[in-house]
Amino acid sequence: MSHTHITTSPITVLGAGSYGSALAIAFSRNGYPTYLWGHDPLHCERLSTERQNRQFLPDIAFPESLNIEPDLGKAIQSARDLLIVVPSHVFGEIIAKIKPHLRPEHRIVWATKGLERDTGRLLQEVVEEQLGNRYPLAVLSGPTFAKELAAGLPTAIALASHNEQFALELQARIHCSKHFRVYINNDMLGVQLGGAIKNVIAIGAGISDGMGFGANARTALITRGIAEITRLGVALGANPNTFMGMSGLGDLVLTCTDNQSRNRRFGMMLGQGITAQTAMDNIGQVVEGYHNTREAYLLAQRYGIEMPITEQIYQVLFCGKNAKEAAVALLGREKKEE
């Protein structure tokens, strides 16, 4: 474990799944010393000896400045900036684990997409409840499949923060490569909601394609999907323009239309009559939209917001409704204006 090359401001990535590894590769490729922590010591050992994430990103060699750090305390002390990339269902657990190691100068950014399991709270609320308001916060979200990012293919993302200095410094570190662009804004709420709820709609697009519906149906789901995400976001106080950006329409189109998406593939299997558990076992990676459908549905109910697509997917996943009935229910809604 060499902690060398400290020439520029380092970053620590917490979460060594496909996306955490891809972001760590992107930062280190840009020349920043990067520390990657994963919760499974055996997995860390493999990353360290093989110098690649063979399971999720085969044949993409780790740059020299990417250090695997299996000790959480040491990983946190290695950098001022912490990037959290664990699945949403363990996000609160990770915040609790990092809390005792934090120093006043730390800054926290996350790329997790989702709402808190069971409560439907935004991840920002989870952070602020546990850590208060003393740390600068930011969120990264957008159309970024881990494999393409790690392969160095052109990618753009949104970064939202209320702390301009933090946003600009992060942007400079990500943006400086030739293939990774970052757009900043200050709408943390909108960026978080866009990233969380597109996964739900992507399950719907997958179900539609799995049932053999065509491009018209998929596109209608995307278009009405962004309408309902925006409706919820505006009711909660987000800027409607955010949903036309990378973390809204951008990520929604990506996830609804490309089979790299696990949420879409999950939906396709459901549409073909495969059970949710079998579909998830088959994917073998996190399918954020599965539980987040319930959280998004509950959030919409709490605020009295109409989200018909989310509601039908919720009924398919958690109330035993079959996909065909859900499609009929959507098509059979009362006539309305666009």
Ligand SMILES: NC(=O)C1=CN([C@@H]2O[C@H](COP(=O)(O)OP(=O)(O)OC[C@H]3O[C@@H](n4cnc5c(N)ncnc54)[C@H](O)[C@@H]3O)[C@@H](O)[C@H]2O)C=CC1
């Ligand atoms: N893979 C992708 O293309 C993208 C993923 N994301 C988001 O990134 C987040 C992470 O997803 P992936 O890396 O794709 O997941 P993944 O399924 O590839 O890996 C999940 C990782 O979480 C780790 N993990 C599980 N339980 C943990 C715990 N208790 N503590 C710490 N780590 C734990 C696992 O060891 C595994 O390494 C999700 O919210 C996802 O929506 C966002 C953009 C792109």
Ligand SMILES: O=C(CO)COP(=O)(O)O
């Ligand atoms: O968020 C993603 C791309 O931006 C990844 O989507 P999936 O989690 O559906 O694979």
